[in-house]
Amino acid sequence: MLVGTVIGRVWATRKEETLRGLRFLLVRPWRSDEADSAETIVAADPIGADIGEKVLIVFGRAARHAIGRGHDVGFQTAVVGVVDGLDVPLQGRANKDEE
Amino acid sequence: MLVGTVIGRVWATRKEETLRGLRFLLVRPWRSDEADSAETIVAADPIGADIGEKVLIVFGRAARHAIGRGHDVGFQTAVVGVVDGLDVPLQGRANKDEE
Amino acid sequence: MLVGTVIGRVWATRKEETLRGLRFLLVRPWRSDEADSAETIVAADPIGADIGEKVLIVFGRAARHAIGRGHDVGFQTAVVGVVDGLDVPLQGRANKDEE
Amino acid sequence: MLVGTVIGRVWATRKEETLRGLRFLLVRPWRSDEADSAETIVAADPIGADIGEKVLIVFGRAARHAIGRGHDVGFQTAVVGVVDGLDVPLQGRANKDEE
Amino acid sequence: MLVGTVIGRVWATRKEETLRGLRFLLVRPWRSDEADSAETIVAADPIGADIGEKVLIVFGRAARHAIGRGHDVGFQTAVVGVVDGLDVPLQGRANKDEE
Numbered sequence: 001m002l003v004g005t006v007i008g009r010v011w012a013t014r015k016e017e018t019l020r021g022l023r024f025l026l027v028r029p030w031r032s033d034e035a036d037s038a039e040t041i042v043a044a045d046p047i048g049a050d051i052g053e054k055v056l057i058v059f060g061r062a063a064r065h066a067i068g069r070g071h072d073v074g075f076q077t078a079v080v081g082v083v084d085g086l087d088v089p090l091q092g093r094a095n096k097d098e099e
Numbered sequence: 100m101l102v103g104t105v106i107g108r109v110w111a112t113r114k115e116e117t118l119r120g121l122r123f124l125l126v127r128p129w130r131s132d133e134a135d136s137a138e139t140i141v142a143a144d145p146i147g148a149d150i151g152e153k154v155l156i157v158f159g160r161a162a163r164h165a166i167g168r169g170h171d172v173g174f175q176t177a178v179v180g181v182v183d184g185l186d187v188p189l190q191g192r193a194n195k196d197e198e
Numbered sequence: 199m200l201v202g203t204v205i206g207r208v209w210a211t212r213k214e215e216t217l218r219g220l221r222f223l224l225v226r227p228w229r230s231d232e233a234d235s236a237e238t239i240v241a242a243d244p245i246g247a248d249i250g251e252k253v254l255i256v257f258g259r260a261a262r263h264a265i266g267r268g269h270d271v272g273f274q275t276a277v278v279g280v281v282d283g284l285d286v287p288l289q290g291r292a293n294k295d296e297e
Numbered sequence: 298m299l300v301g302t303v304i305g306r307v308w309a310t311r312k313e314e315t316l317r318g319l320r321f322l323l324v325r326p327w328r329s330d331e332a333d334s335a336e337t338i339v340a341a342d343p344i345g346a347d348i349g350e351k352v353l354i355v356f357g358r359a360a361r362h363a364i365g366r367g368h369d370v371g372f373q374t375a376v377v378g379v380v381d382g383l384d385v386p387l388q389g390r391a392n393k394d395e396e
Numbered sequence: 397m398l399v400g401t402v403i404g405r406v407w408a409t410r411k412e413e414t415l416r417g418l419r420f421l422l423v424r425p426w427r428s429d430e431a432d433s434a435e436t437i438v439a440a441d442p443i444g445a446d447i448g449e450k451v452l453i454v455f456g457r458a459a460r461h462a463i464g465r466g467h468d469v470g471f472q473t474a475v476v477g478v479v480d481g482l483d484v485p486l487q488g489r490a491n492k493d494e495e
Contacts (some may be wrong), residue, residue: 001240001257001275003208006280007131008187010102012155014146015180016165024155026102026187026210028131031236032205032226038130041100042155047212048247049186056222056240059100060159060258062274066214074179076161077100080272081213088224089249106329107385109300111353113317113344114378115363123353124384125300137328141298150386158298163305166316173377175359176298199438199455199473201406201422229434230403231426245463254408254438258456261471264412278470279411286404286422287401287447304428305484307399309452312477313462323399323484325428330493339397339452344474348485356397357456362473369474373458374397 002041003030003055003083006049010042014075016086022067025079026047027057032091045079101140101156102182106150109141115173121166124148124178125130130190131190132150144178200239200255201281206248208240214272220265223247223277225255225275230289243277254279299338299354300380302328303346307339308318313371320351322376329388342376343366353378398437399426399479400452402445406438412470418463421445421475423453428487441475452477 004027010020022044041057046065048061049055049096056079063078101127111118124191140156143166148154155178160188162172162177202225220242227235239255242261242265247253253275261276262269301324309316319341338354341364343373346352353376360375361368400423408415409475415467418440425433440463444452452475460467 001242001273003238003240004172005189007189008185010155010185011183013124015155018164019155019180026122026124026131026185026244028189030238032224032234034219035236035237036131038132039101040131042102046101056208056213056217058272058274059275061262061269062272064160065216065270066272071160072164074157074161074165074177075100076157076159076273081210081217084209084211084225086206088210090205090226104387108366109353109383110381111378111383114336114353118353125329125383127320127387135329137332139300139329141300143298149319154394160303163358170358171362173355173359173363173375174298175355183335199440199471201436201438205414228436230422230432230436231434233434246471249495254406254415256470256472258472259460259467260470263468265471277472279408279415282407282409284406284422286406288401288403302486304486305482307452307482308411308478309477312452315461316452316477323428323482325486333428335429335431336430337399337426339399341397361457368457369461371458371462372397373454373455373456380460 003054004028004041004057005030006051006053006055018069018073019075027055035081041077043077043079044075047079047082049079049082051074102153103127103140103156104129105150105152107190116174117168118174126154130161139157140176140179142176143174146178148181154178171195201252202226202255203228203237204249204251204253205280216267216271217273225253239274239275241277242273245280247276247280248276253277300351301325301338301354302349303350303352308349315366315370316372324352338374340374340376341372344379346376348378350378352376364382399450400424400437400453401426402447402449402451414465414469415471423451427441439471439473439475443478445475445478450479451475469493
């Protein structure tokens with residue numbers, strides 16, 4: 001379960017049947033040093049998150065539950081929340097060695 | 100669930116029975132900084148993606164669903180879509196620290 | 199299954215129904231060289247860990263068990279313990295090449 | 298699902314009962330830039346791959362299927378194919394930034 | 397499924413009920429270049445491995461099987477073997493580019 005930032009969208013015409021009608025977002029995992037990760041996750045979004053918003057992402061069974069099309073489906077990642085805020089008191093310690 | 104680029108194919112003669120007749124692609128995960136990842140995923144492809152095309156990749160139960168040979172199979176990754184386009188408004192921010 | 203340090207909290211108003219009432223922590227995986235990882239995991243916390251405490255984190259079925267809302271839920275990571283102590287006799291060898 | 302090179306073997310006398318009689322290989326994931334990854338996966342091998350051969354590796358349910366000892370077992374990774382060849386037309390683009 | 401070295405132990409008093417009485421080890425994944433990874437995995441150990449020993453680690457269903465407390469448990473990683481020896485004929489090629 002991750003927090004990530006919505007950086008874009010994916011379109012696919014040729015796709016597995018159970019993906020039809022879903023909105024697929026490109027999500028960049030959030031790092032505590034605020035550096036942008038180049039790694040990118042694709043997630044089905046049933047909530048309607050906007051570009052730039054931070055979202056909660058889940059995988060596997062939790063994602064299938066969130067989309068609500070049963071378990072015989074061809075996707076495995078979903079948005080389950082739009083983040084209002086992160087409170088990170090220990091963020092400042094990120095990437096400092098052995099204090 | 101990832102977007103990746105099809106960079107090649109894999110052939111295996113000695114293999115688990117349930118892999119017979121499937122087409123296996125080498126897929127390179129897409130990164131938002133457009134740098135090529137050297138990490139490589141193997142995915143069964145029921146759609147017929149071409150070399151150089153971007154595809155949607157899933158793992159586990161979703162992959163078994165996409166291939167449609169039941170759940171007693173020896174593969175775990177599959178192509179579920181061929182990407183028409185990526186719209187990445189926030190791509191430019193990739194790999195820039197703490198703006 | 200990981201040990202990580204609680205570095206903050208996440209708030210989300212718009213979220214999947216089964217996430218309501220849960221406390222979500224931002225957790226930074228512990229490394230044996232004590233360097234802070236920037237990678238961040240989100241975990242539901244049924245125990246009440248404080249900022250700065252080290253916790254045990256699990257994923258998937260174990261996380262659903264720990265939260266106790268059944269398996270039809272939209273989360274997949276949970277805190278299952280608050281660490282009293284780490285005893286790491288071989289810690290000093292971290293990041294030394296080929297002694 | 299990965300392609301990797303068999304770099305060695307593992308022996309264990311004290312082990313979980315369901316691991317008895319299985320051959321465990323050390324496998325190094327293949328990267329498209331041909332650099333050797335130091336990351337190493339352990340996989341049960343029901344096929345009989347040789348040192349230096351490239352193999353297809355799967356995890357979880359697919360691995361349990363491939364070994365054929367049911368699902369109440371203490372291993373989770375298996376060899377499901379010995380690779381005859383990789384055809385990688387886009388390999389040359391590996392690790393080049395933003396062409 | 398990984399080989400790793402036992403580098404220490406974890407203690408937790410406040411923990412999920414099904415973790416009681418289990419021994420939790422800190423395990424560092426083995427790399428073929430023998431460099432110490434700083435990444436650390438926590439695994440329940442039913443075998444009794446010592447500090448410094450190399451062990452086989454599994455995740456998910458295989459780990460629940462190895463511990464033998466059923467599938468409604470709050471852990472997901474376990475030791476399934478103590479390694480007697482690694483035979484790695486191709487180890488010397490680790491981390492050399494494109495020979």
